[in-house]
Amino acid sequence: MDYVFFEFKHIEDFSKDEIDDCIFKGFIDGYPEHEYKEGTTIVSVSITYSGDIVIDWHHNAYKLNDRVLKLIKEARTTLTNGWIMWVDEIERSEIDERI
Numbered sequence: 001m002d003y004v005f006f007e008f009k010h011i012e013d014f015s016k017d018e019i020d021d022c023i024f025k026g027f028i029d030g031y032p033e034h035e036y037k038e039g040t041t042i043v044s045v046s047i048t049y050s051g052d053i054v055i056d057w058h059h060n061a062y063k064l065n066d067r068v069l070k071l072i073k074e075a076r077t078t079l080t081n082g083w084i085m086w087v088d089e090i091e092r093s094e095i096d097e098r099i
Contacts, residue, residue, distance in 0.1 A: 003030030003062070006042065008071045011078065015086060022046040022054070024082050026075040028068060030059070042068055045075040047083045 008028050015023045025046040031039035042062050046054040053076050062068045 001032055001037075003039065003042065003059075004033045005031040005039075006062075006065070006067045006071055007031070007039075008075050008078075011082070021048045021050075023049055023086060024079050026079055028071045028075060030062065030068075043072065045072055045079060047079040051080070051083055051087075053079065 006028060008026060011024055011026045013024055014020060025044055027041050028043045028045070029039045030042040031037070040058070042057075042059045044056045044058065046056070048054065055072065057063060
């Protein structure tokens with residue numbers, strides 16, 4: 001199936017789940033031309049506790065799609081901003097514990 005519409009839909013918060021090194025994961029979904037058909041995840045973009053970005057392709061055929069690549073940049077920025085706020089919150093709570 002060909003996907004022609006792409007969207008950076010949502011972010012999941014894994015910061016309370018210590019099973020994985022990932023704290024936040026965003027999903028870029030693709031949709032076919034027909035609105036009544038269901039979409040699928042094309043790629044997921046994660047950020048780790050150390051701030052590393054991990055890109056997990058679910059559909060390799062879209063690795064060169066300009067719209068998908070643009071959405072990956074958007075996801076990276078959003079996840080990095082969330083990570084910075086998360087780190088700041090951790091640092092503030094550690095300071096509060098010392099006071």
